Amino acid sequence: MTGSRVIEVEQLNVTYGDFGAVRDLSFHVQRGELYALLGTNGAGKTSALEVIEGHRRATSGTVRVFGTSPQDRRAVRPRMGIMLQESGLSRDLTVGESVGLIGALSGRQDDVDRVLAVSGLTRKKSTIVAQLSGGEKRRLDFATAVFGGPELVVLDEPTTGLDIQSRDALWAAVDRLRDEGSTIVLTTHYLEEAQQRADRIGVMHEGTLRSEGTVAELTQTLPSIISFALPPGSPEPPIVGALNGAFHVETFDLQGDLYRLLDWAHHARVELQVLEAGPTRLDDVFRALDHA
Numbered sequence: 453m454t455g456s457r458v459i460e461v462e463q464l465n466v467t468y469g470d471f472g473a474v475r476d477l478s479f480h481v482q483r484g485e486l487y488a489l490l491g492t493n494g495a496g497k498t499s500a501l502e503v504i505e506g507h508r509r510a511t512s513g514t515v516r517v518f519g520t521s522p523q524d525r526r527a528v529r530p531r532m533g534i535m536l537q538e539s540g541l542s543r544d545l546t547v548g549e550s551v552g553l554i555g556a557l558s559g560r561q562d563d564v565d566r567v568l569a570v571s572g573l574t575r576k577k578s579t580i581v582a583q584l585s586g587g588e589k590r591r592l593d594f595a596t597a598v599f600g601g602p603e604l605v606v607l608d609e610p611t612t613g614l615d616i617q618s619r620d621a622l623w624a625a626v627d628r629l630r631d632e633g634s635t636i637v638l639t640t641h642y643l644e645e646a647q648q649r650a651d652r653i654g655v656m657h658e659g660t661l662r663s664e665g666t667v668a669e670l671t672q673t674l675p676s677i678i679s680f681a682l683p684p685g686s687p688e689p690p691i692v693g694a695l696n697g698a699f700h701v702e703t704f705d706l707q708g709d710l711y712r713l714l715d716w717a718h719h720a721r722v723e724l725q726v727l728e729a730g731p732t733r734l735d736d737v738f739r740a741l742d743h744a
């Protein structure tokens with residue numbers, strides 16, 4: 453293992469027949485990092501994660517987890533918790549039995565009731581899996597992944613289908629894992645969640661890694677946005693970019709332009725309606741992908 457790298461992916465290719473789902477993918481994840489692998493639908497994220505999880509063999513390239521092959525399940529499994537996009541949990545087991553069984557298979561030690569509490573499933577302990585709602589099943593998948601506080605947790609779209617309370621609870625549990633030193637790798641289509649939490653982000657599109665870095669690094673090449681509307685009959689503002697009466701301005705000098713706008717509004721006694729100003733969001737990085 454190089455330095456404190458928990459995951460090392462070098463020139464990974466995954467092909468299905470003659471279709472290259474993952475093409476020459478290289479990235480690494482440092483110990484204690486939260487790394488978000490983001491991308492468009494079908495970009496190859498799950499295929500890459502499946503190799504990291506040891507569920508799929510690479511067509512070519514090298515993947516190392518804790519310095520060893522992820523196919524070496526005996527070495528890797530006790531140290532890695534996995535939340536798949538679709539779980540293979542038995543429908544007839546109760547929630548408590550499922551967590552206990554998958555937990556025991558992981559080789560890690562934990563208290564089932566503690567894990568259920570962390571995952572918001574205490575009241576469902578005796579319910580069979582077949583009777584869980586979609587969101588509850590996701591919480592159960594999460595519970596089995598974090599059983600025993602693994603050093604590495606891989607989460608494939610963990611918050612898809614969860615209501616806002618469940619999402620907040622899941623992120624609080626992830627924060628606790630990080631406080632305890634766990635490394636987290638995840639995929640999500642909720643870009644704002646990655647923007648708030650990821651130390652680094654890799655952006656995939658059509659099988660390849662298009663960009664990688666911190667949120668600041670990914671967004672710094674794009675302008676910031678100021679948007680607002682004016683009451684009818686207002687004088688012309690000192691800023692261009694009006695569209696249907698609403699103003700939407702792209703700027704590389706957010707602070708300077710905002711100062712000029714507010715100063716103008718103050719002196720002209722104009723109310724800036726629905727005023728919003730902020731750096732470019734990851735959404736815009738994604739929208740730029742199709743043109744990359």
Ligand SMILES: Nc1ncnc2c1ncn2[C@@H]1O[C@H](COP(=O)(O)OP(=O)(O)OP(=O)(O)O)[C@@H](O)[C@H]1O
Binds near residue numbers: 496
């Ligand atoms: N078993 C398979 N056989 C053939 N093609 C597959 C298989 N699994 C995935 N693919 C294809 O490989 C591509 C990458 O799929 P993958 O699930 O890795 O993407 P993803 O980035 O996770 O997408 P999403 O965000 O939509 O979940 C897609 O075009 C998909 O149709």
